[in-house]
Amino acid sequence: MTGEHFSDRPEAPALVIGAAGVDIVGRLRNDLIAGSSTPAQIRFSWGGVARNVAENLARLGQPTYLITAVGEDETGERLCAATSAAGVHIHAARSKEHPTGTYLAAVNQGGALQYALDDMRAISALTPEFIRQNRQLFMDASVLFVDANLPKDTLRTIMSEARKAMLPICADPTSTSLAPRLRNYLPRLRLITPNRHEAEVFCQKGVEINTRRQALEAAKHLVSQGVEIAVITMGEIGLCYATSETNGYIPAVRTEVVDPTGAGDALSAAIIFALLNDIPIDDAVRLGVSAASLTLRYRGAVVPNLTLEKLYDQLVI
Secondary structure, three states, X not given: OOOOOOOOOOOOOEEEEOOOEEEEEEEEOOOOOOOOOOOEEEEEEEEOHHHHHHHHHHHOOOOEEEEEEEEOOHHHHHHHHHHHHOOEEEEEEEEOOOOOEEEEEEEOOOOOEEEEEEEOHHHHHOOHHHHHHOHHHHHHOOEEEEEOOOOHHHHHHHHHHHHHHOOOEEEEOOOOOOHHHHHHHHHHEXXXXXXXXXXXXXXXXXXXXXXXXXXXXXXXXXXXOOOOEEEEEOHHXXXXXXXXXXXXXXXXXXXXXXXXXXXXHHHHHHHHXXXXXXXXXXXXXXXXXXXHHHHHOOOXXXXXXXXXXXXXXXXXX
């Protein structure tokens, strides 16, 4: 695979499908105290795995479509307007039953995630019928990215439409609880970008990923299951990746962590953008690490002035 083009039509828009919502993230000033209020810096931004990936791609210069779902509320209207303003062509289903998605997180003084809650019920409005109504977007696209928030029936329809359009498929498992939704589709995936806990879901029961060697073995295992490019992130340790032809390890960029939200989404988007532009996988993964490190230093889910030049400035040699 790595000797071939990532996509037959790299100049065509990327198609991104999955969650969008509002992020509310509190950076604690002290240890979290149960049953009491803890002083914190609290910020709001637009988020959701798919929405973040779409915005990152658009800011890097890739034409991008986003299929997502929001509530019939002011938050949904503002999210769609802000995402469109960032350069993303958004197609949003509207949920009458549920509000626009929300992600609520607490991170400690060092920037590490402590607790997180999410309400993504609005994505139930992203039905197979809505996907089929937007079938032309699959035909027009260069690549497909999905997150695992998608309802199972909807995900099945997406995979069917992608096959008809002969689209390369990239996926983010999103969380350990949602990752199993992708298990049956591993042979269909051009790229998967789990963190180490999500990667454990795809390994034999009882397997833990705590070291570089274990992450590399897990990446190779995903390749043996049919994935073409497996990238496993390990936070401050860095990441490991594998294809049928190569594998490797990239250390994390030493950086202050202001907010971890969206770093993995930036990594996925940068790797996809690099591969669409015929950048070799070893360099593409390095650009992904650069994007993640820039995002870690930003109080929000997407760096608003992201460019390819900025990624190269951060590049791990």
